[in-house]
Amino acid sequence: MGFWKNLFSGSVRGESPEAMASSVNYGASGEEFPLGAGEVSSQTLPDSGSQSLSRFAGSNVRVFFSTDRDLDLYELEELCDAVGWSRRPLRKVKKAIQHSFLVVSMWEVRGAKRRLIGFCRATSDHAFNATLWDVVVHPDYQGKGLGKALMKFLIKKLRSEDISNITLFADPHVVDFYRTLGFMPDPEGIKGMFWYPD
Template sequence: MNLEIISQLNQSQVKDLVQLYQSTWWGKGRTLEDVEKMLQHSDIIIGINNSDHQKLIGFARVLTDYVYRAVIWDVIVDSAYQKQGLGQTLIQSILDHPQLQLIEAFLLVCLPETIPFYEKLGFTSDVGELKLMKRVKGSTNF
């Protein structure tokens, strides 16, 4: 299997990404149009392309100020390629990215069952008193 790390997606790979999102509980319903817009406004994207099949099989993206914080989003590996170290490759590619070497802290959101995976890569769930908050589109609680 010939794999390549990529930092830009062609149109076929964007369609593959939409399919990857459809395979997740949190990305179902994402449309091609929305994913294209999201990619335009992500600071860094990392993909893993299977050159043998010309197919995107892994993806992650980063939003950052390039100094203090970088937030890692949407870490996905095609289910047929999981348990092969590709998730670790995605994260390590982000951590080693030349444009992110000044970052003071990398942040990400994950499910409890994935905490051990991220801990192996140097992340901690000990964030002190910090709490994650969200506001959903259309919310009128103020």
Template sequence: MFPLRGLTPAPLPSLHLKTSHLLPPLNVTISSAITNNYSISDEDLESRGFNLHRTVSDLNLDHLNKVFVAVGFPRRDPQKIRLALENTNSLLWVEYKKTQKPVAFARATGDGVFNAIIWDVVVDPSFQGIGLGKAVMERLMGELLEKGIANIALYSEPRVLGFYRPLGFVADPDGIKGMVYSRKKNSKR
């Protein structure tokens, strides 16, 4: 996932969700179509020792910051994380019951109607490869689609593009190229 680092040397690829294969038949609600397609059920996650959360209550920001750092994001100011989460429309995080710490996280911002962008998709490296990232993304996308939001985008580092493609994300199908605002630092003379 693309961390908010300030300046970037070049824009990273923007991916958009191709919703055509995710939309259910007309006689099925979006909610049931998405929840029936979870790769890991809520019950299975719980039996494996994980709790799902959809609010920031009980989320220890210092522990979340450690997960950010563990996946290569820069350490973030906890007050800025709190502010970002206050301006987040949807979020989902997974807690490992044994340690009561977050091990997977993703959030989305947007206008609540037409558009959303998914940010900060992270899984603690000790818990990668067991389906937690996919579980978080499936549920977050399901929530956005249930709200009727069909234009879902995310920024991703090139090395993890393969993770998002099976979830329905493609390079922008309309060929639109994203841009990133970059303020050049004043050079010392």
């Protein structure tokens, strides 16, 4: 988590990044899954997703994905706090969200209550490349296939925009999570490189 913590707190200076650059190239055969096409898409979650939902107590629990970027930043901050990420200035978070190419939030709905349980976003050149940032699932909901579902939703959206080169920077402890989604560390020996101010 060191790299991300530092990146979020803006104190990466002088530290060697532990993160690993990964990428996935989804061609025409990119994975598809049954989600609605609107701004807000609800179950059925992709593959393990529907199965995951059955692990939640109660039958009126639903999980939604949304691409609406009008988020409550305090709620997002709580989610990031829950996984131990350092706080970031909210005005910068707001700006980063506004200028992202795609923002995906994941919500649990229990009756009338809605809770933010996951988030990720992508920046892009709008043509060839996208880079993923801030991939997070609330600890209460981890290990249920929801991170995978969130990522697949995001990748499907990027593929629908004809973006085929998707990259990210993975903390060492989550490299295998991204591998399960088809991301390759250092494909063909390509190294992620970083520049920080002195």
